[in-house]
Amino acid sequence: MAKVTTATLQKMKLQGEKISTITAYDASFAKIFDQAGIHAILIGDSLGMVLQGQDDTLPVDIDHMAYHTQCVKRGVENTLIISDMPFMSYATKEQAFTNAAKLMQAGASMVKLEGGLWLEDTIRGLVERGIPVCAHLGLTPQSVNVFGGFKVQGRDQAKAEEMIAHAKALEAAGAQLLVLECIPAGLGKAISQALTIPTIGIGAGKDTDGQILVMHDALGISCSYMPKFSRNFLIDTGDIQKAIELYISEVTNGNFPGDEHIFK
Ligand code: KIV
Ligand code: NA
Known part of the structure; x- marks a missing residue:
């Protein structure tokens, strides 16, 4: 596989090819995922839950994210590396610039921020300064306390309708990718059709341009519970490399997510 860039993902959307992505937090897993041909790896702030055993992602800070980004970077040859901006690290535009720079210098090629319209200026400023942005709408876990669960x-x-409007505004501000988390499948489809940039779904139905899973969920080793939208690919294969290959092929041929993984 050639080196994956934002241009690769854009082209895949145009050609109707599904994008398969997964989280990773260290060099060893990142290398397996990279060699299997995953299109992008996210160093998610989900590391607060799956690595640190926290109840949510709020305790994760920028130094944790930079450290795990460095670890992943050493295992990757071709995959696009996206790093999460953690809770309150982009509360102001200036904080966003400083903290995004840390992740880019740690090895990321794109940063991800959670939220809607309020991020327009921040996204525009990051892109103007050379930092590609992945937006994130729907169940944005850093806002779990506002959602009440x-x-x-x-x-x-x-x-x-509000989410569709926010998605369009984030695209107009310069976001080059959009994660959609835990929304009805019909809305995932509507947003994906309304945008020219690719959408990556997690619990957002079959019709997003790509899929992402937390690696611990995809391997059935999460210390919390197994979310409805995930599938244990290790149980079908008994081998981590084959599990990731199965995940990629199931996303590519449209078999994952299945009806049982979807919110109606
Ligand atoms: O932190 C994370 O792993 C994420 C994905 C679930 C999209 O944000
Ligand atoms: Na995240």
Whole structure:
């Protein structure tokens, strides 16, 4: 596989090819995923939960993210590396610039931020300064306390329309990728069709341009519970390398997610 860039993902959307992505936090797993041909690896702030055993992602800080980004970078040859900006590390534009620079210098090629319209200026400023941005809408876990729990978002018509408007605004501000987490499948489809940039879904149905899973969920080793939208690919294969290859092929040929992984 050739080196994956933002241009590769854009071209895949145009050609209707599904994008398969997964989280990783260290060099060894990153290398297996890279060699299997995964298109992008996210160093997610989910590391707070799956590595640190925290209840949510709020305790994760920029130094944790930079450290794990460095670790992943050493295992990767071709995959696009995306790093999460952790809770409150982009509360202001200036903080976002400083902290995004740390992740880029640690080895990321793109940073991800959670939120809607309020991020327009921040995204525009990052892109102008040479930092590609992945946006993230739906169940944005850094806002779990505002939502009152990890709940599916965008269920009513007004909220769904608002999310479509926010997605368009983030694209207009310069975001080059959009993660959609835990939303009804129909809304995942509507947003994906409304945008020219690729969407990557997790619990957002079959019709997003790509899929992402937390690696611990995809391998069935999460210390919390198994989310409805995930599947244990290790149980079908008995081998981590084959599990990731199965995940990629199931995403590519449209078999994952199945009906049982979808919010209606
Ligand atoms: O932190 C993470 O792993 C994420 C993905 C679930 C999209 O943000
Ligand atoms: Na995250």
